[in-house]
Amino acid sequence: MTVALHGYRYSVYSWIARLALHEKGVTYTWTEVDPFSENTPASYLAIHPFKRVPALVHDAFAVYETSAITRYVDEAFDGPKLQPTEPRERARCNQVISIVDSYAYWPLVRQVFSHKVFRPALRRPVDESEVKQGLEAATKVLAALEATAGQGQYLTGKDLSLADVHLAPMIGYFVLAPEGLSLLQKHIRLSHWWSALSNRPTLLATMPQLPQAPP
Ligand SMILES: N[C@@H](CCC(=O)N[C@@H](CS)C(=O)NCC(=O)O)C(=O)O
Missing domain, CATH: 3.40.30.10 (Glutaredoxin)
Structure with a gap:
């Protein structure tokens, strides 16, 4: 295999x-x-x-x-099940994945992270209007995710699911921009979720090594 x-x-x-x-x-x-x-x-x-x-x-x-x-x-594969079986939890899991793909990726990663963190590190040109647009769009996305998140430690219940797996790397990149971190911190549930998840060994083990910013 x-x-x-x-x-x-x-x-x-x-x-x-x-x-x-x-x-x-x-x-x-x-x-x-x-x-x-x-x-x-x-x-x-x-x-x-x-x-x-x-x-x-x-x-x-x-x-x-x-x-x-x-x-x-x-x-x-064997291992812990990453999709809830309860219909409403499963619907929330699929909903978060879709929100991330449809509305979060572009502003959080391609606009804010890329133009605030990644491009400067590579000395590539940056466009502050992309950052501004990204932060505006991210405001709505984070509010929607805050409203969608359950009360438990994870987004869809008491166990980690593919919703957490899909969102965590996007947030991991977004908060590397100070503006991204302060926007996230305005969302209580998402902030608590991120505080716990950001130290998860699997997330740390898979986190990309980014190019270093020039001095
Ligand atoms: N819908 C695709 C999106 C994948 C995607 O956009 N990947 C980015 C890298 S994170 C990429 O390949 N970008 C190349 C490009 O935009 O030309 C998926 O879910 O896998």
Whole structure:
């Protein structure tokens, strides 16, 4: 049995897939693919025609789209169940995953994190209007997630679920920007959730090593 994850070292979606594999205790190999490169290998495009990362190959079975990967990993392997079985908790879990993909990724990661943290570290040009727009959009996203989160330690109940796995890396990047951290701190439930989750060994073990900011 082989499990191979194709991903990019700085990719937040690859981080989500790695986190799911670590939570399940699945051993896997990592193949680095830069989705922004002009020279993506044809062999990777055969797996992922949209040239995004990550993609997972389990023996002869290939799957892309992170939420499909994490659900597959949860269902195909032993380890703790990462999807609630109670219908309303499961609906909340799927809802959070969809909110993250549809409304959170772009402002939190591609606008705020990218233009406040990642691009400056690489000495790439930054656009403050992207940060401003990202923070405005993030305000609504965090309010929606705050309203969706349950009262327990985790987003959908007393156990970690794929909702936590999907959101944590996005928040992990977002709070590296001081403006992101202070916005998160205005949301009591999400702040408590993040305080506990940010020290989770699997999250720390899978956290990307970012380029260092220039002095
Ligand atoms: N819907 C995809 C999104 C994956 C995605 O956007 N990955 C980013 C890296 S975090 C990527 O490949 N970006 C390349 C690009 O935007 O061209 C999924 O859920 O896997």
